Amino acid sequence: xxxxxxxxxxxxxxxxxxxxxxxxxxxxxxxxxxxxxxxxxxxxxxxxxxxxxxxxxxxxxxxxxxxxxxxxxxxxxxxxxxxxxxxxxxxxxxxxxxxxxxxxxxxxxxxxxxxxxxxxxxxxxxxxxxxxxxxxxxxxxxxxxxxxxxxxxxxxxxxxxxxxxxxxxxxxxxxxxxxxxxxxxxxxxxxxxxxxxxxxxxxxxxxxxxxxxxxxxxxxxxxxxxxxxxxxxxxxxxxxxxxxxxxxxxxxxxxxxxxxxxxxxxxxxxxxxxxxxxxxxxxxxxxxxxxxxxxxxxxxxxxxxxxxxxxxxxxxxxxxxxxxxxxxxxxxxxxxxxxxxxxxxxxxxxxxxxxxxxxxxxxxxxxxxxxxxxxxxxxxxxxxxxxxxxxxxxxxxxxxxxxxxxxxxxxxxxxxxxxxxxxxxxxxxxxxxxxxxxxxxxxxxxxxxxxxxxxxxxxxxxxxxxxxxxxxxxxxxxxxxxxxxxxxxxxxxxxxxxxxxxxxxxxxxxxxxxxxxxxxxxxxxxxxxxxxxxxxxxxxxxxxxxxxxxxxxxxxxxxxxxxxxxxxxxxxxxxxxxxxxxxxxxxxxxxxxxxxxxxxxxxxxxxxxxxxxxxxxxxxx
Amino acid sequence: xxxxxxxxxxxxxxxxxxxxxxxxxxxxxxxxxxxxxxxxxxxxxxxxxxxxxxxxxxxxxxxxxxxxxxxxxxxxxxxxxxxxxxxxxxxxxxxxxxxxxxxxxxxxxxxxxxxxxxxxxxxxxxxxxxxxxxxxxxxxxxxxxxxxxxxxxxxxxxxxxxxxxxxxxxxxxxxxxxxxxxxxxxxxxxxxxxxxxxxxxxxxxxxxxxxxxxxxxxxxxxxxxxxxxxxxxxxxxxxxxxxxxxxxxxxxxxxxxxxxxxxxxxxxxxxxxxxxxxxxxxxxxxxxxxxxxxxxxxxxxxxxxxxxxxxxxxxxxxxxxxxxxxxxxxxxxxxxxxxxxxxxxxxxxxxx
Numbered sequence: 001x002x003x004x005x006x007x008x009x010x011x012x013x014x015x016x017x018x019x020x021x022x023x024x025x026x027x028x029x030x031x032x033x034x035x036x037x038x039x040x041x042x043x044x045x046x047x048x049x050x051x052x053x054x055x056x057x058x059x060x061x062x063x064x065x066x067x068x069x070x071x072x073x074x075x076x077x078x079x080x081x082x083x084x085x086x087x088x089x090x091x092x093x094x095x096x097x098x099x100x101x102x103x104x105x106x107x108x109x110x111x112x113x114x115x116x117x118x119x120x121x122x123x124x125x126x127x128x129x130x131x132x133x134x135x136x137x138x139x140x141x142x143x144x145x146x147x148x149x150x151x152x153x154x155x156x157x158x159x160x161x162x163x164x165x166x167x168x169x170x171x172x173x174x175x176x177x178x179x180x181x182x183x184x185x186x187x188x189x190x191x192x193x194x195x196x197x198x199x200x201x202x203x204x205x206x207x208x209x210x211x212x213x214x215x216x217x218x219x220x221x222x223x224x225x226x227x228x229x230x231x232x233x234x235x236x237x238x239x240x241x242x243x244x245x246x247x248x249x250x251x252x253x254x255x256x257x258x259x260x261x262x263x264x265x266x267x268x269x270x271x272x273x274x275x276x277x278x279x280x281x282x283x284x285x286x287x288x289x290x291x292x293x294x295x296x297x298x299x300x301x302x303x304x305x306x307x308x309x310x311x312x313x314x315x316x317x318x319x320x321x322x323x324x325x326x327x328x329x330x331x332x333x334x335x336x337x338x339x340x341x342x343x344x345x346x347x348x349x350x351x352x353x354x355x356x357x358x359x360x361x362x363x364x365x366x367x368x369x370x371x372x373x374x375x376x377x378x379x380x381x382x383x384x385x386x387x388x389x390x391x392x393x394x395x396x397x398x399x400x401x402x403x404x405x406x407x408x409x410x411x412x413x414x415x416x417x418x419x420x421x422x423x424x425x426x427x428x429x430x431x432x433x434x435x436x437x438x439x440x441x442x443x444x445x446x447x448x449x450x451x452x453x454x455x456x457x458x459x460x461x462x463x464x465x466x467x468x469x470x471x472x473x474x475x476x477x478x479x480x481x482x483x484x485x486x487x488x489x490x491x492x493x494x495x496x497x498x499x500x501x502x503x504x505x506x507x508x509x510x511x512x513x514x515x516x517x518x519x520x521x522x523x524x525x526x527x528x529x530x531x532x533x534x535x536x537x538x539x540x541x542x543x544x545x546x547x548x549x550x551x552x553x554x555x556x557x558x559x560x561x562x563x564x565x566x567x568x569x570x571x572x573x574x575x576x577x578x579x580x581x582x583x584x585x586x587x588x589x590x591x592x593x594x595x596x597x598x599x600x601x602x603x604x605x606x607x608x609x610x611x612x613x614x615x616x617x618x619x620x621x
Numbered sequence: 622x623x624x625x626x627x628x629x630x631x632x633x634x635x636x637x638x639x640x641x642x643x644x645x646x647x648x649x650x651x652x653x654x655x656x657x658x659x660x661x662x663x664x665x666x667x668x669x670x671x672x673x674x675x676x677x678x679x680x681x682x683x684x685x686x687x688x689x690x691x692x693x694x695x696x697x698x699x700x701x702x703x704x705x706x707x708x709x710x711x712x713x714x715x716x717x718x719x720x721x722x723x724x725x726x727x728x729x730x731x732x733x734x735x736x737x738x739x740x741x742x743x744x745x746x747x748x749x750x751x752x753x754x755x756x757x758x759x760x761x762x763x764x765x766x767x768x769x770x771x772x773x774x775x776x777x778x779x780x781x782x783x784x785x786x787x788x789x790x791x792x793x794x795x796x797x798x799x800x801x802x803x804x805x806x807x808x809x810x811x812x813x814x815x816x817x818x819x820x821x822x823x824x825x826x827x828x829x830x831x832x833x834x835x836x837x838x839x840x841x842x843x844x845x846x847x848x849x850x851x852x853x854x855x856x857x858x859x860x861x862x863x864x865x866x867x868x869x870x871x872x873x874x875x876x877x878x879x880x881x882x883x884x885x886x887x888x889x890x891x892x893x894x895x896x897x898x899x900x901x902x903x904x905x906x907x908x909x910x911x912x913x914x915x916x917x918x919x920x921x922x923x924x925x926x927x928x929x930x931x932x933x934x935x936x937x938x939x940x941x942x943x944x945x946x947x948x949x950x951x952x953x954x955x956x957x958x959x960x961x962x963x964x965x966x967x968x969x970x971x972x973x
Binding site for chain 1: 686687689697698699700730731732734739740756757758759826827829912916917918930931932933934
């Protein structure tokens with residue numbers, strides 16, 4: 001690669017590496033030569049001021065919302081948790097970077113603003129203030145002057161301008177980011193070192209643009225963007241700006257994070273009394289049941305119990321009876337993922353609306369909930385639940401009803417039944433393939449299959465590797481896709497799922513091949529509307545129209561988090577927030593009582609009655 | 622008795638020897654009975670009734686087309702639930718209608734979820750779930766029986782395919798020798814080094830493997846082992862005096878191979894058969910266990926085993942499937958041992 005570079009760049013690289021070698025083994029902060037090095041780096045990519053700040057901007061901030069941490073929290077201790085597979089890389093972007101470990105690394109990179117987990121208002125993070133332009137797509141930010149990267153370098157406007165160059169670069173091999181930072185985030189302008197503006201691709205309501213266009217900076221002094229970037233950054237620890245940084249990587253075994261004691265955010269209102277553990281060790285345990293045994297031995301501090309079999313059957317034993325391990329079932333109230341059966345409307349059988357309706361009435365979702373799911377999960381009725389005003393709560397999913405199903409299917413011409421009792425029409429059998437990617441969903445589908453037989457529908461189950469099944473769905477080769485889209489955002493998203501632009505084309509999210517002209521019109525209107533009331537009204541209409549197409553049979557939602565945890569894990573009085581996990585290691589409010597840990601593990605702690613907490617503060621139906 | 626004179630005296634002696642090895646002989650008998658019974662499993666383990674007598678008419682639903690509930694005056698169009706029908710008839714004592722259910726009144730697919738209890742449910746005589754239910758509420762015994770039928774037929778067909786190819790090719794290699802032999806030796810060496818498990822994982826993640834695709838893949842990667850034995854054996858036999866004599870008499874190649882060499886190599890083939898059957902069952906079970914085998918909801922031992930190992934709180938799952946596997950594989954091994962001994966040219970060898 002060096003061959004293609006011009007001599008200037010080569011000389012600079014040589015200079016940089018020479019300086020880096022000199023700086024080796026000394027503390028950068030105290031070393032004047034390190035300062036020189038940084039100056040050189042900044043010379044290469046220091047961005048010019050891009051304009052003059054408009055007058056009369058109404059700067060906003062939010063220091064009024066209540067804090068969501070407990071003053072009782074004691075810092076210190078080590079939190080031990082696990083992942084099922086060692087990450088393939090610790091890069092944030094690029095190939096293989098989107099695995100289950102990504103949540104840990106990405107949590108170390110804050111963005112300009114964030115959402116308060118209870119009030120859902122914006123709170124300052126890397127930015128202290130923000131202001132909106134009249135064009136409806138530009139936001140101005142004042143950056144926090146104390147914010148620093150973990151190597152001590154201040155975070156300035158240049159890092160945000162560099163983000164754009166970085167995320168648009170082909171060298172990071174991340175098409176999604178390339179696209180997002182080109183079409184969604186169109187421009188970043190520097191006014192001075194601590195004032196920037198971000199321009200988005202389209203006009204939206206103010207809270208939407210603040211949410212969508214709030215980005216996190218990339219440390220420009222750290223990266224060298226060339227075609228080796230992906231390979232060279234697989235195991236390099238990138239400077240970050242959150243409270244934890246990776247301190248140790250034992251390949252194949254664990255990754256350890258250490259709390260930065262002089263973290264720049266320590267005294268900020270919304271950050272105090274949070275991020276309490278000194279160390280977080282994420283071990284690799286390749287099987288959930290083995291991980292559970294580690295938890296029972298006290299080698300892991302908490303264990304997730306959302307799955308009914310864990311909560312009801314496996315969370316048992318003398319440590320539960322003696323009050324050493326507690327259980328908590330905590331209802332949350334956040335945008336729900338949309339899980340359901342996505343019917344491919346381009347399929348010859350499923351293109352008939354009556355068949356889709358009939359199928360919906362033949363799916364005994366409630367039986368699945370009351371049996372294998374122990375009545376814990378709830379029925380999901382629409383695509384967007386938990387989005388506040390945007391959710392259309394008047395829509396109820398089609399209930400299991402054989403009479404209606406039979407009538408509809410008869411009307412659709414599926415009147416005959418074959419020797420097995422499955423409906424036929426001409427030479428065709430009413431046999432539909434359900435594609436899915438999680439083997440632990442098989443019991444749910446088996447029950448639906450047996451119940452659907454009663455209506456004369458044959459479901460064949462196609463269990464594929466999860467990546468392969470998703471690929472098949474994106475290529476629209478499925479008949480029925482059994483999957484869920486993760487929820488999130490402030491308001492519903494319709495275009496990617498239901499606009500005819502995406503129908504019958506591979507590699508997009510319109511799994512139902514939905515193409516309804518009236519719906520397209522509404523979706524386009526929704527995207528350009530800037531008044532919240534209009535958008536809410538449109539969202540309700542679109543959701544109703546979606547229900548009328550019968551293109552999706554929504555299945556379950558899980559509006560809670562459940563955990564088992566050792567007694568030394570301490571939660572605040574209020575236990576948790578409206579959204580988010582109780583024991584999120586990278587942002588939680590919990591703390592660890594190391595003395596109690598010792599006494600419990602030494603069998604010296606007093607026994608108590610079993611503790612099982614049910615918290616319905618944020619329960620909503 | 623009439624057949625006996627037609628058998629070669631050597632074979633007769635071998636069979637007699639086999640019969641005298643009690644452990645292997647009785648294992649073979651039990652195994653054969655099990656296989657025969659599993660062929661008619663629908664009569665023993667099934668949710669369809671054996672006989673229904675309704676208003677003077679007799680119904681035999683087992684192998685018939687589906688009978689909607691309305692046939693028997695139940696108000697639904699889907700397949701009759703014969704267990705409920707039986708209870709329904711028994712509640713009307715004046716009625717002459719009756720139902721005879723099979724021994725285990727469940728099939729391998731239906732979910733039985735009694736209200737208020739969550740699967741897996743423990744074994745219960747009163748509910749006729751003799752080995753309990755699995756994590757979806759399906760009868761474990763029914764799944765074991767139908768799973769066995771699939772595994773054993775898979776294993777037998779696999780054996781026939783592998784042996785046909787292996788014996789034919791091995792024989793040809795040994796018989797013609799020379800460049801043909803050398804060429805196929807190299808082919809087999811290369812082919813044997815393809816990591817079979819990876820190939821099957823890749824295939825299973827791209828297509829849904831069904832019984833036959835899985836079979837084809839396993840044959841493609843499984844025919845090699847038999848070729849080596851047949852090749853050596855053919856090499857050995859073709860230089861023996863009786864083959865030379867047959868040639869001198871003008872016997873064709875086909876006659877030499879089929880009438881002289883193959884019958885004299887049969888003991889090698891027969892000795893390997895039981896172990897190949899055991900191998901077929903275990904590899905199918907292993908693939909199912911790993912999730913690369915037959916697609917759900919096919920009844921399968923591997924799938925039951927994987928349920929059992931992740932649900933150790935419900936010991937009936939893992940014990941029943943492990944018990945069944947141990948029993949079958951042990952019997953197959955005993956048979957194999959006895960066959961080996963019976964066909965052993967060194968008559969007075971001791972194995973025990």
